[in-house]
Amino acid sequence: MKLPIVFILLTVMIDAMGIGLIVPVMPDLIQEVRGMGIGTAALWGGVLSTSFAAMQFLFGPLLGALSDRYGRRPILLVSLVVLALDYLVMAxxxxxxxxxxxxxxxxxxxATQSTANAYMADxxxxxxxxxxxxxIGAAFGLGFVAGPALGGFLAEYGTRAPFYAAAAxxxxxxxxxxxVLKETVDDRIRRPFAWSRANPFGLFKHLGRLPGLGPLLLVFFIYQVAFTVYPAVWAYYTSERFDWSPGMVGLSLSLFGIAMALVQGGLIRPMLRLMGERGAxxxxxxxxxxxxxxxxxxSSGTWLLILTPLAALPAVITPALQGIMxxxxGDDEQGELQGALVSISALAMILSPLLMTSTFYTFTKPETSVYLPGAPFLLAAVLIAIALMVFVRSGGAGRSPDVSGSSAP
Structure with a gap:
C-alpha cells in the first residue's frame, strides 16, 4: 500500500481514536473541573458533544472548499497540528x-475526514x-474500537492522560x-474559493441543483439519522431490555466495530464486483x-449478541453511496462534496439522538401503554425503508462530469 494512502487511513483512524480516547474520562473530568454531580456532568457532556457536531456541520464545507482551492495537503497537515494543540489545551x-x-x-x-475522503477520491x-x-470506513471502524479501549487503559494514569496520548x-x-503526502490538487482541478458555497446552506443549495445528486444527499442524510440509533440508545436499550453491564455493552460495540471494519475494508470489494454500487x-x-x-x-440477549456483528453487513451503504456521488x-468539486457529507453526518448526529432517545423514553416510561424498548430500532427500520424508496425512485445515480473532469460553475 502506498505511503500517502497509509497516512490518509491513519488520519481517519486517529480522528476516530481521538474521540473515543477521551470518552471514558469525560464524566470524571467534567466533575473534576466543575465540582458537580454525575447528572449535571452528563448534561454538560451533552453540551460538549453537541458543540462538536455543530462545528462539524458549520465548518465541513468551508474546509472542503479550502482544500479544493489550496490543496488537500495543507488543510490536512494544519488540521492535525491544530488538533494536537487542542488536545494539549484540554489536557x-x-x-x-x-x-x-x-x-x-x-x-x-x-473536518480532516472530509479532506481525507477528497484526497482518496483524487x-x-x-x-x-x-x-x-x-x-476509510474500515479505518474509522478500527479507531472506533481501539479508542475507548486505549482511553480506558490510560484513564488509570489520570483523567488527563488520554488527552496527551491523543495529542501525541x-x-x-x-x-x-x-x-510522505503529495499534493493532488493541481491547476487542472483547482477551484476558486467562493463564500456562497463554503457554508452548508449555500453548498446544499448548489449541490441539490446538480441532476440526480439532491435525492442521493437526502438518502445519505436519512441513513445517517437511522444509523445513529446505535450510539444514541444502544447502551440504554441493552441495559433496560437485557440488563447488560457496561462491560457487555462495550464488548458488543467492539464486535460491531470490528465487523464493520471487515465489511468495509475487505468484503465490500467482492460485493461491488457482484452487485455494483447501486446494487450494494x-x-x-x-x-x-x-x-x-x-x-x-x-427477546434474548444471547441472540442479540450473536446478531451484533451480523448487523455490520449492511455497512456497504456509505462507501457505495460516496462512490456514486x-x-x-467534477474533480474540482470533490472537497466541496465531502465537506457537505461531513455537514450532513454532523446534522444527523445533532438531531438523531434527540429523536431516538425521546422514542426510547416514550415506550419505556412507567405510564406507557405500550412497553417496547426496541421502538427506536423499529423507527430506524422505517427511516431506512423511506431512504430505499427515495434511492430507487431517483434511479440511484447522479450526473456524470464532463470529459475534462471539471464541472460547470
Missing part, C-alpha cells in the same frame, strides 16, 4: 469553558472509489504526512431494515 484545562472551547476547535478540525479511478472509501498521535501523524446500496438498505426489525423485537461531481 490542562481547569474550567468547563476551556473544555467547551476545546470541543469547538476539535469539531472544526475534525487518487482513485472511478471504478475504485467506492472500495477505497470502504478502506495527531502530532506524530502530522510529521508522517509532512514527509439497495442490498444494504434491505438488509438494514431486516436487522433493525430483528433488534427491535429480539463522487463520480457525479
Amino acid at each position: 490542562v484545562a481547569g474550567t468547563i469553558w476551556l473544555l467547551l472551547a476545546g470541543r469547538v476547535v476539535g469539531g472544526i478540525t475534525a 487518487i482513485s479511478k472511478p471504478e475504485e472509489k467506492a472500495a477505497n472509501f470502504g478502506l 498521535l495527531a502530532a506524530g501523524n502530522a510529521v508522517f504526512g509532512y514527509v 446500496v439497495i442490498y444494504g438498505h434491505v438488509a438494514d431494515v431486516g436487522v433493525f426489525l430483528l433488534i427491535g423485537f429480539v 463522487s463520480k457525479a461531481v
Whole structure:
C-alpha cells in the first residue's frame, strides 16, 4: 500500500481514536473541573458533544472548499497540528469553558475526514472509489474500537492522560504526512474559493441543483439519522431490555466495530464486483431494515449478541453511496462534496439522538401503554425503508462530469 494512502487511513483512524480516547474520562473530568454531580456532568457532556457536531456541520464545507482551492495537503497537515494543540489545551484545562472551547476547535478540525475522503477520491479511478472509501470506513471502524479501549487503559494514569496520548498521535501523524503526502490538487482541478458555497446552506443549495445528486444527499442524510440509533440508545436499550453491564455493552460495540471494519475494508470489494454500487446500496438498505426489525423485537440477549456483528453487513451503504456521488461531481468539486457529507453526518448526529432517545423514553416510561424498548430500532427500520424508496425512485445515480473532469460553475 502506498505511503500517502497509509497516512490518509491513519488520519481517519486517529480522528476516530481521538474521540473515543477521551470518552471514558469525560464524566470524571467534567466533575473534576466543575465540582458537580454525575447528572449535571452528563448534561454538560451533552453540551460538549453537541458543540462538536455543530462545528462539524458549520465548518465541513468551508474546509472542503479550502482544500479544493489550496490543496488537500495543507488543510490536512494544519488540521492535525491544530488538533494536537487542542488536545494539549484540554489536557490542562481547569474550567468547563476551556473544555467547551476545546470541543469547538476539535469539531472544526475534525473536518480532516472530509479532506481525507477528497484526497482518496483524487487518487482513485472511478471504478475504485467506492472500495477505497470502504478502506476509510474500515479505518474509522478500527479507531472506533481501539479508542475507548486505549482511553480506558490510560484513564488509570489520570483523567488527563488520554488527552496527551491523543495529542501525541495527531502530532506524530502530522510529521508522517509532512514527509510522505503529495499534493493532488493541481491547476487542472483547482477551484476558486467562493463564500456562497463554503457554508452548508449555500453548498446544499448548489449541490441539490446538480441532476440526480439532491435525492442521493437526502438518502445519505436519512441513513445517517437511522444509523445513529446505535450510539444514541444502544447502551440504554441493552441495559433496560437485557440488563447488560457496561462491560457487555462495550464488548458488543467492539464486535460491531470490528465487523464493520471487515465489511468495509475487505468484503465490500467482492460485493461491488457482484452487485455494483447501486446494487450494494439497495442490498444494504434491505438488509438494514431486516436487522433493525430483528433488534427491535429480539427477546434474548444471547441472540442479540450473536446478531451484533451480523448487523455490520449492511455497512456497504456509505462507501457505495460516496462512490456514486463522487463520480457525479467534477474533480474540482470533490472537497466541496465531502465537506457537505461531513455537514450532513454532523446534522444527523445533532438531531438523531434527540429523536431516538425521546422514542426510547416514550415506550419505556412507567405510564406507557405500550412497553417496547426496541421502538427506536423499529423507527430506524422505517427511516431506512423511506431512504430505499427515495434511492430507487431517483434511479440511484447522479450526473456524470464532463470529459475534462471539471464541472460547470
